[in-house]
Structures are given as C-alpha cells and as structure tokens.
Amino acid sequence: MIDPPSWQDQFPVTRDWIYLDIANKAPLPLPVKQAWLRFLDEIHDGPGDKESWKERAEALRAMIAALIGGRASEIAFVKNTSEGLNAIAQSYPWQPGDSMVVHTREHPNNLYGWINLRRRGVEVRVVESADRIIDVEDILAAIGPTTRMVAISAVSYRTGQRFDLGRLGERCRRHNALLVVDAVQAVGTIPFDVNDPAIDALACGPQKGLMSTHGLGFLWCREPLIPDLMPPFVARSSLADTATDAEIPGFHADARRFEHGNMNYGGVYALEAAVDFIGEVGIPAIHDRVRALTGRLIDLIDRKGLPCITPRADGARAGIVTIGMDDAPQRRDELLGRRFVVSAVPDGLRIAPHFYNAERELEALVDAL
16 A cells, blocks of 8 residues: 555655646656766766666666566667657558557547648547547447547546557457557556557557656557568668668667667666666556545546546546546646645646545645636
8 A cells, every 4th residue: 555655755646745637748757867967977977878778778668567467579669659650650561451450539649640640641530429438439440341440548648548459459459450559548547468458569658657758758669560661761870780881771670670869868867866766666556546546636626516527337447536626727727826736627626646645635725727
C-alpha cells in the first residue's frame, strides 16, 4: 500500500501546489531531475562520451521493452507519441482501395496524422458516436474487408475512458488489420502488456505516466511486422550499414529503422531514472492507488451534484476524471490562482491524480469547485 506523504518529498511541486494534472504532464520526481543534471554536468565539465551515451540508450531500450512486455528489438526511440504514430502511418505499404479507422474524439495527434493519409489515397473512416463516451460498437461497425489499420488510445485523454483493446484486436485480426495504440495515458500508470491483449504497434511519449522530460518517447512494433514497414525518413541511424555515394543500404531489420538523427541523450538519462523510479514504487501499487483516488473523486463529485462524464465502472476508467463544464478553461484558470493544477479539455475539467496525491487534496478541490 502506498503512503502518499512518504513519496511527496520526491515531488517538490507538492509543497506549494495541489498537482492533479499528470494527464497533461507529470511533475518531475527528484531522481529524474538529478539524472538530467548528471548529463548536463558531463557535457559542461568534460567532453562528453557519446559512445557511453549510446550504450546507455541500448540498456534503456531493454528496460522499456520489459516495462511493456516486448523485446528490445521492437523498440524505437522517437521524440513523442505523435512521431511514433506517424512513423507507422507513413511506413505502412498502403495499396489502392485500402482503408483505416479512427474515432473523431481521439486526441488530435492520434487523428490528424491518419487523416493525412487521404493524400495517399487511403480511405480514412473517421467514426463518430452519439455520446461523449465512445461506443466501441461504432468503431467495430466501421471495420471491413478493406480495413488495414485501426487506431485508438488505450485511455481517452478527454474522459479517462479505458478501451477494450482485446475486443478490438480480435476484430482486427479477423480482417487482417493492425491495431495501433496511443498509450501515453496508460504506460506507467496501469499494468500494460502488449501481448495481453495482443496489439500490433504502440506509441508513447515520456512526460505523463512515465514521469520524464519531453523529447524522448518510444515506438513499439511487433517484430514480424517490421520488415514490411518502410520509413519515409532515412538517416545513418536507421540503416544497417554505412551508406556510400552510390547507393543507400537497407534499413535495420529491427525497430531501429524508425530512428533518424542524433538521439536526445539527456532524455535517455532522464527516462532511465524515471523507469527505475517507477519500478521502485511498482506499477501495480501505482495502479491500485490511482484507482482508489479516482473512485474517491467520483464519489465526491457525485455528492456535490457535479456532472461526472467519466465511466464509473472500475475496468472502464483509468487515472482521469472529467467533470462536464462549458466554462472549463475559466474554471481551470481560477483554480490555478488557488494553487490547484488541472486541465481543460473539450468535454470539461480534467482531473488526473497520481500516487503521491492525498484524499484531502481531492476534497479541497471539490470544495473549491
């Protein structure tokens, strides 16, 4: 069981703020800040050892793979979730008549990159639902014989709705389509295994549940699929051998083919420390604590008569609770002036507690509302 006060010292922001906004960005724990400073010291006080940075990156690749149940050969480092999703979208060998499915209520970064495929002749089926909660049946109904890919978030950034990836994956396999997941609101906060349920590709930024700094996320792609994906960008880091003036050699056989240019090595230091820190706390313990906090928050919201639009069923929500409000941006700004940090999203006021939060902070927030 997690004791919040014992962890709050690792998050100095909690001294002056009630921070309930990990769905936007996490406050940095002290070990992550210290790791970033170690990197800066290396390039400030000395020449910096790029070869050792590369070795550290390879160790981190294995750590990330273990975190999600994948293999190191299936992990590519990218800047953020958007880059990872676009890498899959643009690398797939689309053919005339192909289609893909995405929901209109997805995060813009898990929507526009797919809509952009229309430039390549892909039929992009943008699904709508009657309610603010996405009805998975609407997505399933859009999958057909020409569907080659379905994109969805593991957890909705708007409502905290958690999706049945197993059901979607089963339908995708029936139609020989890939299931691509935006997991930025899931990895680090809920137990996540890419094999259960089986998905095909996943992209995740570092600044939310992973509690690291912007600029170094990851793309995971199931190994058998990688050889057929031809990235649109080429760099020395994406190639198996050194290029000559006459020709460009083949891509790496593994996920490194999606990497191009110098890596964010400071981000490697930070993310390595973040994954270590998450391992120290334990994802099952984080998940249980966040689940308890969101359940308590929903109860408080209901007692005040506020319109909670997040699903109440335990398995249908994760770490986000959204209150339906038309004036959410104004409410967010007013709360910021009272030292509460939350977000405004299209559906209302989004509250995202984490394991270091205490119940009294939720009670204070609801009282302020």
